[in-house]
Amino acid sequence: MQIDHELIIESFRTETEELFAEMEAGLLSFEAHPREEVLQTVFRGAHTLKGLAMSLRFPALTDFVHGVEDVLEALLERRRLATGELVTLLLSAVDHLRGLTAAAVSGSGQERMPAGAQRLLEQLRAPGLTGPLPVGAQGAPEEARRVRTLRVDVEKLDRIANLTGELSIARGRLTQVLAKGSAAEALGVHLEAERLHLELQEEVNRVRMVPVGPLFRQNLRAVRELTGAQHKRARLVLEGEDVEVDTALVEGLREPLLHLVRNAVDHGLETPEARREAGKEASGRLVLRASHEPGMLVVQLSDDGRGLRYERLREKARALGRDAERMTAEELAELVFLPGLSTAETVTEVSGRGMGMDVVRRAVDALRGTVTLLSEEGRGTTVTLRVPLTLASIQGFAVGIGEETYVLPLETVQECLELPAELRGQPGGGVLNLRGQALPYLRLSEVLGVRGSCPERESVVVVAHGGGLAGLVVDELYGEGQRVLKPLDRLLHSLPGVSGSTLLDDGRVGLVLDVPSLLKEAVQRTEPGRTSGGPAPRAP
Incomplete structure (x- = not known):
């Protein structure tokens, strides 16, 4: 029987990734609450890795993990004292294990152990030596090809x-x-x-559904390292680790979650001294939780830090020409998502809550999700991400413009109404009075460059995103249905207001519209100096 070597190597890579994540989480858990059963789990992971490396004849990886296994065994037999320094060295050893595994899989570095890994083993064996060694040039080379895999029952x-x-x-x-x-x-x-x-x-x-637990646990080490570097104290509590989500979302959520966690530690949590003065525990508390809403994954990160300084945000609002005194706390909090908020006068007051939060919003927008922020000054901040459970399909609402059909994500559609007769056929956008609320609107035909005869009747689809509403004028309403999403061709990436494509019931291709960019366009068209569809008409 012929053995598929590439398949075996890919299986090895996938299994070791899981082992490294379990070992890392186990070491962090052991440091917080030293329990023998947790250390046993880490030891079993190292022992399993050694067996796999030996079977595939990776000597450098086998020798290194054997040395790590000796240290873990000494801890289990109480021949070594479990200290924070030793846990730090063991965490650094996990990093080296990743590098050695990647080198073995790629076919390089299989025979001799790199010098950096050898020095780290010496530190692990000698309690008098302290401090982790970084993974140097002999560590993980960049993989030429990475195959996405998923374990299935x-x-x-x-x-x-x-x-x-x-x-x-x-x-x-x-x-x-x-x-x-x-x-x-x-x-x-x-x-x-x-x-x-x-x-x-x-x-x-x-x-395609996988639990969010592994994604969440990746942030445990980030909290440990950040608090250590900044002389702060904090613990990260994970809730809802069993909640499942489409595997494609895991990669999309990793970067924004890491950014939010770093932001919370860097700028949300105070030093132990400042917390005591404020009547708080010296150690801060972060809570990362997941839950389900109909068709959506909800991820929240809460901290009990200093919160936003709303007076500083009002100053920023005034500088932007807004009526700051009439803005609510929610509207002020929305300012932190503006690029460039972290100017010199605000960087120490709203800190990282403004710096880079626009990057978080863009990442979540790319997942067809929303991000909101609530904060109470002196009490803490909660950031909430809502994203669809799957990126493979979408519940869509189809609309027609001329002979073309477009699809809107159904979760963004609030209601549909008829465009007032006096506005039919008029070019440009404008503002509608929707039950006393200003509703900026635009014509999809103009945004997308679609030409056609003016219909006898036009409709307005009211869409919502990020706390805002806008109207999209269309010719026809075709209704809702499930659609399979397809990525856009490279030639269409620059097309404004479009995020993907889908096959329609009649076999034609329909474009899936990007609601955030359409909302932005609608608001911009109603700003002073921009083309408008005339004065706001009566309520439809």
Whole structure:
């Protein structure tokens, strides 16, 4: 039997990534609450890794992990004292294990242990030596190719295989009925095939779902290192680790979550002395939690730090020409997402809450999600991310402009109404009076450059995003339905207001609209000096 070496190596890489994450989380947990069973888990991970490395004949990795295993064994047998310095060295050892594994997988560095790894082993074996060594040039080379993998329960695969077989049988029956049967028989078989198709689609979506726990636990070490570097004290509490989300979202959430955690430690939490003076515990508390809402994953990061300084934000609002005195706390908090908020006079007051938060919002926008921020001065801040559970499909609302069909994410659609008769056919955007609320609107035909005859009746789709509302004028309303998302071709990446594509029921390609950019365009068109559709009309 021929053995697929590449498949074995890929399986090894995937399994070791999980082992490293478990070892890292175990060491951090052991440092906070020293328990033998936690250390046993770390030891078992090292022992498993050594066995895998030996079986694949990776001598450098085998020798290094054997040395780490000796230190862990000494801790378990109480021959070594568990100190913060030793945990730091062991965490550095995990970094070196990642580097040695990557070198082994890529085919380099398999025979001899790098000098940096050898020096770290010497430090681990000699309690008098302190301080971690960075992974140097002999560490992890950049991988030329990284394959995305996902572990799947065999029962789920069996269910998918069975549904596929049933769907194939239904298709054969449909072919026979179309050739010899009646229309009623054909409709019955079609409905049965449709039911099987929906079941298969749901099962495939379930396969893509993974718990958020591993993603959350990656931030434990970041908190430890940041608090140590800044002489602060904090603990990160994880809630909802079993909540599941599409595997494609994990990568998309990693960077914004890390940025938010760093922001909270860097600029949200006070020093132990400042916290005592404010009547708080010396150690800060961060809570990272996950939960589900209908069709959405909700991720919240809360801290009990200093919170936002709203008076400073009002000063910033005045500098931007806004009516700061009439702005609510929520409206002031929205300012921190503006690029460039972290100017010299605000960097020490709103700190990282402004600096770079626009990057977080852009990352979440790319996931078709929203980010909001609530803060109480002196009590702390909570940042909430809401993203769809899956990026593979979307519940969409189809609209028509001329002969073209476009799709809006259904979660952004609030309501639909008829455009007042006096505004039909008028170019440009403007403002509608929606039950006493100003509603900026624009014509999708102008934004997307679609030409067509003016319809007798036009409709306004009211969409929401990030606390704002806007109206999109369209020719036709086609209604909602589930759509499979496809990425845009490189030639269409610069197309304004478009985030993807999908196949329509008639086989044509429809574009999925990017609501955040459309909202931004609608607001800009209603600013002073921009083209407007005339004075605000009466309420429709």
